[in-house]
Amino acid sequence: MKRCLQCRRDYYDDSLSFCLDDGAALVDGPSTGEPATAVLPRAVTASEEPTTLFDTGRTAMPIDRRSLVAALGLLVIAALAIGGYFYFTRPSHQIESIAVLPFTNVDGNQDLEYLSDGLTESLINSLSQVPSLSVKARSSVFTYKGKEVTPQQVARDLSVQAVLNGRVTRRDDQVLLNIELVDTKTGDQIWGDQYKRKIADLIQLQSDIAKDVSSRLKERLSGVDQQKVARNYTQNIEAYQLYLRGRYYWNKRTPNDIRRSIEFFQQAIDKDPTYALAYAGLAEGFILIPGYREGSPQEYYPKARAAAMKAIEIDASLAEAHNALAAVMSNYDWKFADAEAEWRKAIELNSNYASAHQWYAEHLKNMGRNGEALTEMKTAQELDPLSLIINGLLSAMYRANGQNDVALERLNKTLEIDPNFPRTHLFLAETYQVMGRYDDAADEFAKTFLLSGGPPDKVAQFTTTLKNAYKSGGLKAFSRTMSDLLENTPELGGRAPVTVVAGYLADAGETDKAFEVLEQAYQRHDDTITMIKDSRLDRIKSDPRYLDLIRKVGLPE
Numbered sequence: 001m002k003r004c005l006q007c008r009r010d011y012y013d014d015s016l017s018f019c020l021d022d023g024a025a026l027v028d029g030p031s032t033g034e035p036a037t038a039v040l041p042r043a044v045t046a047s048e049e050p051t052t053l054f055d056t057g058r059t060a061m062p063i064d065r066r067s068l069v070a071a072l073g074l075l076v077i078a079a080l081a082i083g084g085y086f087y088f089t090r091p092s093h094q095i096e097s098i099a100v101l102p103f104t105n106v107d108g109n110q111d112l113e114y115l116s117d118g119l120t121e122s123l124i125n126s127l128s129q130v131p132s133l134s135v136k137a138r139s140s141v142f143t144y145k146g147k148e149v150t151p152q153q154v155a156r157d158l159s160v161q162a163v164l165n166g167r168v169t170r171r172d173d174q175v176l177l178n179i180e181l182v183d184t185k186t187g188d189q190i191w192g193d194q195y196k197r198k199i200a201d202l203i204q205l206q207s208d209i210a211k212d213v214s215s216r217l218k219e220r221l222s223g224v225d226q227q228k229v230a231r232n233y234t235q236n237i238e239a240y241q242l243y244l245r246g247r248y249y250w251n252k253r254t255p256n257d258i259r260r261s262i263e264f265f266q267q268a269i270d271k272d273p274t275y276a277l278a279y280a281g282l283a284e285g286f287i288l289i290p291g292y293r294e295g296s297p298q299e300y301y302p303k304a305r306a307a308a309m310k311a312i313e314i315d316a317s318l319a320e321a322h323n324a325l326a327a328v329m330s331n332y333d334w335k336f337a338d339a340e341a342e343w344r345k346a347i348e349l350n351s352n353y354a355s356a357h358q359w360y361a362e363h364l365k366n367m368g369r370n371g372e373a374l375t376e377m378k379t380a381q382e383l384d385p386l387s388l389i390i391n392g393l394l395s396a397m398y399r400a401n402g403q404n405d406v407a408l409e410r411l412n413k414t415l416e417i418d419p420n421f422p423r424t425h426l427f428l429a430e431t432y433q434v435m436g437r438y439d440d441a442a443d444e445f446a447k448t449f450l451l452s453g454g455p456p457d458k459v460a461q462f463t464t465t466l467k468n469a470y471k472s473g474g475l476k477a478f479s480r481t482m483s484d485l486l487e488n489t490p491e492l493g494g495r496a497p498v499t500v501v502a503g504y505l506a507d508a509g510e511t512d513k514a515f516e517v518l519e520q521a522y523q524r525h526d527d528t529i530t531m532i533k534d535s536r537l538d539r540i541k542s543d544p545r546y547l548d549l550i551r552k553v554g555l556p557e
Contacts, residue, residue: 100136118248164180164182280321284323319346327359420451425451442466518532
């Protein structure tokens with residue numbers, strides 16, 4: 001007797017080698033006293049043996065059981081192979097990447113622009129909580145604001161599988177929002193819906209849209225993930241609208257608008273003292289003020305720290321708050337290890353947060369870890385492909401790693417996005433300078449100053465002076481002219497990092513003055529002193545005073 005170990009069926013025909021049910025090999029058995037389950041094989045009768053198939057006139061051959069089993073086994077294998085092929089090669093309908101395009105303010109009422117922009121940004125932030133979903137950052141998608149673009153163009157620019165479009169209309173106390181999710185490959189609508197809510201229900205509207213969209217993008221979300229996507233950070237509608245206004249002005253990135261954003265964030269907090277997201281916005285506003293020469297680091301970084309820590313106290317899972325606290329720890333407290341831990345925490349909480357990757361990359365560069373910095377900035381650029389500042393900083397990372405040609409290529413592509421962004425021309429000027437193309441560098445410095453609002457006559461005069469200086473005195477004369485500009489012509493040079501000024505002084509052969517500038521920056525706790533490992537200061541790094549400064553700031557040697 002033989003037994004099939006798969007289905008436990010027993011056979012009394014010892015000539016069989018395979019199970020007639022599942023094709024598995026038979027073994028001698030049973031080894032225990034278990035009852036037999038098989039039916040004894042019966043003989044085939046003469047009437048059954050030769051027969052015709054569907055009256056074709058052809059006679060069927062007698063059936064051999066071993067051949068039948070073998071054939072069934074082959075069929076099973078073939079079926080599995082075919083099924084596997086279609087399973088692993090079928091097109092996936094699960095979207096892995098998306099761009100939420102700026103919602104259109106149908107009414108054209110500028111007073112409502114904050115609402116359409118704010119809903120867009122809120123949805124981006126909510127969807128970024130979906131695991132393994134790449135959500136393009138605000139600065140990339142907002143390059144399309146006010147423009148007619150096809151889904152295919154967005155796919156080429158941002159490498160996404162789907163785009164989400166929205167149209168916002170307000171009627172009295174109600175908001176009407178039409179949503180459309182589109183496949184970028186085919187241009188077909190995947191899903192669409194219309195939402196009609198009272199202004200008082202705006203918070204729930206954002207939550208409902210996030211849940212509906214995420215359910216169309218991913219097959220399943222865990223309960224925890226669903227809570228993250230649908231989360232509301234305040235139940236106070238006035239606080240929510242004030243926060244949206246704050247973000248609207250913060251994103252404009254001018255000194256006056258940054259100050260207005262701070263006012264709105266504070267008003268939102270006044271309405272809801274438990275609004276963690278508003279505290280995080282307030283911290284990010286305070287951090288930007290010193291960079292615009294609108295206030296000192298000593299005044300604004302402590303305020304930023306307090307706001308960030310309050311946000312974390314209320315909600316420790318808020319990536320924006322950890323990102324802001326990390327910036328304070330790195331730029332002002334000079335607690336570099338603690339700052340790195342905070343950035344890692346921010347990225348762990350929201351891996352789609354491009355600003356965290358960007359700021360962390362800048363921190364790594366300041367630590368002298370140029371290879372890691374380049375990798376991190378590449379991640380930021382993948383999340384925010386059209387961000388002008390991230391693309392510019394990525395070029396600086398390439399330059400720091402000795403890849404000047406790649407840096408130049410990146411900057412030329414960035415000019416295609418927007419040729420009028422001053423910082424792109426500044427990065428170009430610095431790249432040309434490193435490459436020894438000083439006339440080109442002078443031209444790009446001139447464009448930088450003009451686009452930043454510099455007087456055209458002074459810019460033209462400076463450009464001529466700079467080019468003549470290089471022709472007559474080489475690098476030293478070029479660098480001396482640049483250092484004079486940065487120190488004595490604020491309407492052109494702006495607030496240049498202290499390392500830039502010291503670098504030009506060093507290249508001009510004025511080593512003592514370079515260290516004087518650096519020491520003064522250290523004494524006043526200038527936030528740009530953390531950049532002293534930059535290659536601009538290579539000429540003075542062998543001086544004992546440089547190593548002493550590194551140690552005082554606390555940077556790794």
